[in-house]
Amino acid sequence: MDTLQLAAAAQCLDRQLAQQAIQGISDAPGGIYLHTAKAHIALIVQRAPLGLWQDPAFHKPGALTTWTSPLNQRLAGFRIQRISVPWADRIVRMDCRRVHISKRVDQISLIAECFGGRGNIALLDEAQHIRWAWRWDSLDGKAAPRFLPGVVYVPPEDSLPFDQPLPGAAAWLRRVAPRYRPQHTTEQQAMQEAWSQRLDPCASWWRSLAEVDKSVLYPVPLPDWAPMQEIPAQEALRFVLSAAHPEPSAQERALALQRERLQHRIQKMRQDMTRWEDPEVYRTQAFALFALPDTMASDTQISAPDHTSATGALLTIAVTPGKFLHQQAQWYMQQAQRSQRAQREITSRLQEAEKLLERLVGNEPQPSSVEGSATHARLVSGSPAPKGKPEDATFSQTVIDGFTILWGKNARENDRLTFRTAKPWDLWFHIQDLGGSHVVLRRENSQTSVPEPVLAAAARIALQQSQSRAISGEVDWTEIRHVHRKPSGGPGQVTYRHFKSIRVRRDGHHSNV
Numbered sequence: 001m002d003t004l005q006l007a008a009a010a011q012c013l014d015r016q017l018a019q020q021a022i023q024g025i026s027d028a029p030g031g032i033y034l035h036t037a038k039a040h041i042a043l044i045v046q047r048a049p050l051g052l053w054q055d056p057a058f059h060k061p062g063a064l065t066t067w068t069s070p071l072n073q074r075l076a077g078f079r080i081q082r083i084s085v086p087w088a089d090r091i092v093r094m095d096c097r098r099v100h101i102s103k104r105v106d107q108i109s110l111i112a113e114c115f116g117g118r119g120n121i122a123l124l125d126e127a128q129h130i131r132w133a134w135r136w137d138s139l140d141g142k143a144a145p146r147f148l149p150g151v152v153y154v155p156p157e158d159s160l161p162f163d164q165p166l167p168g169a170a171a172w173l174r175r176v177a178p179r180y181r182p183q184h185t186t187e188q189q190a191m192q193e194a195w196s197q198r199l200d201p202c203a204s205w206w207r208s209l210a211e212v213d214k215s216v217l218y219p220v221p222l223p224d225w226a227p228m229q230e231i232p233a234q235e236a237l238r239f240v241l242s243a244a245h246p247e248p249s250a251q252e253r254a255l256a257l258q259r260e261r262l263q264h265r266i267q268k269m270r271q272d273m274t275r276w277e278d279p280e281v282y283r284t285q286a287f288a289l290f291a292l293p294d295t296m297a298s299d300t301q302i303s304a305p306d307h308t309s310a311t312g313a314l315l316t317i318a319v320t321p322g323k324f325l326h327q328q329a330q331w332y333m334q335q336a337q338r339s340q341r342a343q344r345e346i347t348s349r350l351q352e353a354e355k356l357l358e359r360l361v362g363n364e365p366q367p368s369s370v371e372g373s374a375t376h377a378r379l380v381s382g383s384p385a386p387k388g389k390p391e392d393a394t395f396s397q398t399v400i401d402g403f404t405i406l407w408g409k410n411a412r413e414n415d416r417l418t419f420r421t422a423k424p425w426d427l428w429f430h431i432q433d434l435g436g437s438h439v440v441l442r443r444e445n446s447q448t449s450v451p452e453p454v455l456a457a458a459a460r461i462a463l464q465q466s467q468s469r470a471i472s473g474e475v476d477w478t479e480i481r482h483v484h485r486k487p488s489g490g491p492g493q494v495t496y497r498h499f500k501s502i503r504v505r506r507d508g509h510h511s512n513v
Contacts, residue, residue: 045119436466
């Protein structure tokens with residue numbers, strides 16, 4: 001679930017479970033079950049499906065002898081006051097209250113952070129101090145102690161209050177997973193409007209079968225997806241273990257991955273098309289500037305007659321103060337040429353990519369490619385498809401135990417690898433406190449588990465491709481979605497958060513930090 005899905009689930013369950021007493025806590029795969037008289041709630045922070053779910057078919061075990069026993073002892077007897085998603089991240093908060101015979105009131109809050117392959121569950125007292133907490137650092141890892149008792153809980157640094165008024169659709173879309181965000185402003189605004197009109201907490205959800213072997217469930221219709229079917233919220237929130245689904249074959253996974261990559265490429269090309277204005281617009285502005293005396297601009301805008309207008313209308317043209325007008329007119333002519341070339345090339349690539357996508361969706365067993373584009377797709381016939389993108393060939397790379405590892409050789413390659421080629425769920429490595437290559441370890445999705453030796457191998461490459469000449473060094477690593485361009489920094493300069501460190505040696509030894 002992304003933040004919007006979590007918020008819809010929390011609103012619905014909040015209404016159903018208000019004032020319900022927690023009767024017990026038990027283990028769930030990658031999270032916990034909360035049991036009340038009305039429902040069994042699955043709060044999943046590690047494995048798919050991530051999020052907040054309801055499991056009507058659950059049968060509570062007779063004894064709790066696993067890691068959830070301390071949490072069961074602390075929460076038993078508390079009544080649920082509110083279930084919410086208070087921040088624009090995948091963070092669920094459950095506020096609970098207990099009244100003693102002496103009228104003394106205890107307040108306690110359960111926090112669950114759902115961050116893909118890593119998750120946290122923490123219990124807070126009334127002063128927001130952490131009293132109990134566990135974490136998962138990998139999909140295959142077991143729960144382990146997370147925080148020292150008494151530390152004040154603080155949400156991620158860039159989190160915004162979920163109910164805070166936002167300036168526009170672009171800011172509001174931070175709550176929507178990137179794969180579900182529409183490309184066009186009108187569709188973004190329509191999606192935001194649909195959410196604002198969702199007055200019933202348990203209003204119907206929407207389902208689409210656009211993905212291979214599974215449905216897309218969303219609380220509002222997605223404009224860029226295939227026609228969606230309206231379904232009851234109780235059906236949308238039904239907890240289904242991912243293991244219950246049949247495991248797709250290697251060929252099916254390869255096809256699904258190539259379709260997803262091609263869809264992403266098509267969206268990028270459509271987005272690139274919107275960046276360029278009509279070449280005639282640039283030419284009209286250039287001719288208008290050439291018709292004026294070649295003086296130096298003193299303001300950021302200038303008015304000039306439009307030679308294409310029969311009525312002599314004026315154009316408002318953006319200019320750079322301190323530069324001569326004819327020099328800027330030449331720049332507009334260059335922009336017209338770039339726009340014409342870009343639209344011609346992108347249109348051709350887009351048409352071929354869309355035809356290829358139709359063949360892939362129809363599962364036609366014939367290899368195809370998009371000529372001239374940076375993305376190729378092919379059907380698998382007898383041999384597995386490579387895990388890396390064809391544009392990965394422009395970077396240095398190696399394959400270890402089936403995982404593709406890429407790295408850049410200079411600042412521009414680092415920037416392009418991290419911010420254009422890598423997926424949000426890919427893993428990113430960099431030598432600590434020194435200059436060096438960005439190293440990216442590709443994963444099929446956010447639930448793909450990476451073996452420890454592969455992580456160490458990627459970290460070793462980051463050490464070898466850095467300015468360090470030491471025999472060993474600290475390498476930081478995190479998911480790509482936690483890496484951001486440094487404000488006012490040059491190509492390849494980044495900031496990152498939610499990272500871990502690993503010490504590796506050039507001879508192959510390593511230790512986690």
